[in-house]
Amino acid sequence: MTKFQEKICKIVKKIPRGKVSTYARVARAAGSPGAARAVGNAMKKNDRPYYKVGSKGIPCHRVVKSDGSLGGFSGGLKRKIELLEREGVEIRGSKIADFKRILVI
DNA sequence: ACGACGGCCCTCG
DNA sequence: ACGAGGGCCGTCG
Numbered sequence: 001m002t003k004f005q006e007k008i009c010k011i012v013k014k015i016p017r018g019k020v021s022t023y024a025r026v027a028r029a030a031g032s033p034g035a036a037r038a039v040g041n042a043m044k045k046n047d048r049p050y051y052k053v054g055s056k057g058i059p060c061h062r063v064v065k066s067d068g069s070l071g072g073f074s075g076g077l078k079r080k081i082e083l084l085e086r087e088g089v090e091i092r093g094s095k096i097a098d099f100k101r102i103l104v105i
Numbered sequence: 106a107c108g109a110c111g112g113c114c115c116t117c118g
Numbered sequence: 119a120c121g122a123g124g125g126c127c128g129t130c131g
Contacts, residue, residue: 002128002129023112034125035113035128038128039127040113041111041128043112064112065112065113066114072113073112077112
């Protein structure tokens with residue numbers, strides 16, 4: 001695992017259940033504003049995805065685009081949606097309902 | 106060392 | 119509200 005990835009994971013792990021954050025914001029929190037794209041890259045390549053490992057993994061599904069639309073997911077977008085809804089996050093169309101309200105960080 | 110590519114972002118029409 | 123274009127950063131071949 002690279003240094004950058006560790007920072008990202010650490011941050012993302014802090015996102016509480018039922019809330020979300022964005023690639024850009026996470027990047028900024030990691031001290032690399034503008035590295036939003038790289039963040040997505042990191043999520044994709046992380047070895048302990050939440051949906052496989054469980055609560056000890058990284059909740060990559062709680063990270064979305066800055067306009068409230070979903071973004072991608074290595075395990076398939078369908079699964080990302082399921083996970084989110086399972087946590088109580090409502091999704092309307094291709095975007096998150098009340099995005100700003102449940103946004104953290 | 107180098108070029109290519111992403112789970113993107115922001116600014117304009 | 120919505121698409122197009124250009125920029126940016128870390129990784130992997």
